[in-house]
Amino acid sequence: MSKLFKIIGAVAIINIVARLFGFGREMVIGFQYGTSKVADAIATAYTIPNFIYLVLGGALTTAFISVYHSSKMDKELYVRKAFTTVVLSAVLITGLILLLTDPILHLIFKDLSEEDYALTKKLFFWMMPSSILLVMSTWMSGLLNINDRFQLSSLAILLYNAAFAIIGVVLTGWLGPQSYGAGAMVSAILMVLFLYWGIKRADLSSLKPSFGMTPDIKKLWWLALPILFGGASLQFYFIIHRFAAGGLGEGAISSVNYASKLASFPQAILMTAVTTVIYPMLAKKEGEGDTQTIKMLYKKGMLYMVTLLVPASAFCYFFAEPLVRLIFGYRNFGEEDIMLVVPVFKIFAISMFFLAANTYVTRFYYAKGNSIMPIIFSLISVFGINIAIIFAFVDQLGTQAIAYGTVISAAVNFVLLAAYARFKWKL
Numbered sequence: 556m557s558k559l560f561k562i563i564g565a566v567a568i569i570n571i572v573a574r575l576f577g578f579g580r581e582m583v584i585g586f587q588y589g590t591s592k593v594a595d596a597i598a599t600a601y602t603i604p605n606f607i608y609l610v611l612g613g614a615l616t617t618a619f620i621s622v623y624h625s626s627k628m629d630k631e632l633y634v635r636k637a638f639t640t641v642v643l644s645a646v647l648i649t650g651l652i653l654l655l656t657d658p659i660l661h662l663i664f665k666d667l668s669e670e671d672y673a674l675t676k677k678l679f680f681w682m683m684p685s686s687i688l689l690v691m692s693t694w695m696s697g698l699l700n701i702n703d704r705f706q707l708s709s710l711a712i713l714l715y716n717a718a719f720a721i722i723g724v725v726l727t728g729w730l731g732p733q734s735y736g737a738g739a740m741v742s743a744i745l746m747v748l749f750l751y752w753g754i755k756r757a758d759l760s761s762l763k764p765s766f767g768m769t770p771d772i773k774k775l776w777w778l779a780l781p782i783l784f785g786g787a788s789l790q791f792y793f794i795i796h797r798f799a800a801g802g803l804g805e806g807a808i809s810s811v812n813y814a815s816k817l818a819s820f821p822q823a824i825l826m827t828a829v830t831t832v833i834y835p836m837l838a839k840k841e842g843e844g845d846t847q848t849i850k851m852l853y854k855k856g857m858l859y860m861v862t863l864l865v866p867a868s869a870f871c872y873f874f875a876e877p878l879v880r881l882i883f884g885y886r887n888f889g890e891e892d893i894m895l896v897v898p899v900f901k902i903f904a905i906s907m908f909f910l911a912a913n914t915y916v917t918r919f920y921y922a923k924g925n926s927i928m929p930i931i932f933s934l935i936s937v938f939g940i941n942i943a944i945i946f947a948f949v950d951q952l953g954t955q956a957i958a959y960g961t962v963i964s965a966a967v968n969f970v971l972l973a974a975y976a977r978f979k980w981k982l
Contacts, residue, residue, distance in 0.1 A: 576719075593674065596675045608686050621778055781926035810892070810896045814954075
């Protein structure tokens, strides 16, 4: 077990560097554009591609890992068929969204001015095709992880975030805000090439296309669809943020974006490291019927999250203003911008533990083949409690209502997940 947590530690270190580059990109956007309409457009354009990447890529990869350990067919053939399924799904969904760009953007971001919409659309056309590559990269990382190549998959994220930030900054002089669209596309290409090289170097499997619906691919979809809807409901936090903030005036979208990214930084580092390493093991242990190890992992993981994230959350809450000032308060990010972000960040900071714990506990549900209950709990919390709080108080509290909606709904979701896991599996 000490070896396991050493691996988690190594992956966490790589993720810290990777997240620093990703967060550095947000900082540079803040330096260049503050909480202006341009910053709003960049955040808005990336919302849907990022949603597809996290939801579709996450669902198909999670299901792929689960089925891999129980598959009776030739492992290489299963890998090839799964990869073909992932690529075709990503291409079809991305192509459909691109064809429906105008109605989708107008529906979700209906309060954009004509000028803001034109810029958002240009950035969207840069960024949306990259979702195909990002979904592929998520699955390729999953293949590496089930073969204990955790560091390679983490290094790929580091490469992506570093390239995205560097290209966005370097090309700004020539392309303006669209440099971040180019950064999204080129960095996704680099990440896929790196992961492909890693798979070939380790001689894990051929990725040649293989078509046809076998029982294992049917099982993959049977598992993936509930996970997809569950992941979508959680990721809808960010869609709801954009939608609700869109009617609150210039700078609202970007201020919520900066605050949520800053608050999610500590929990994202921890959860990425833990789920990257633990989920393949959970799926394997569940297949072996090793309930004792599963219970031990659950308890230790929860203890680590409480120990690390509760103090981090308190620190961010009480030192919100100096943190925002230190990280963002330069160049075009002035005093007014800081005062827009600080109160929202303070509230988001309270959600750190709950959001991380929800992701963590959900992985145990997936390992046990139960992907329905997380959907039900997410629908209650995200689309019920979250939206109700936001729209009940947005007129009085503005952007702070968005943060309160996230905190309260995430806390309720955690209570529901933990209580049911305790009742059902004695975790």
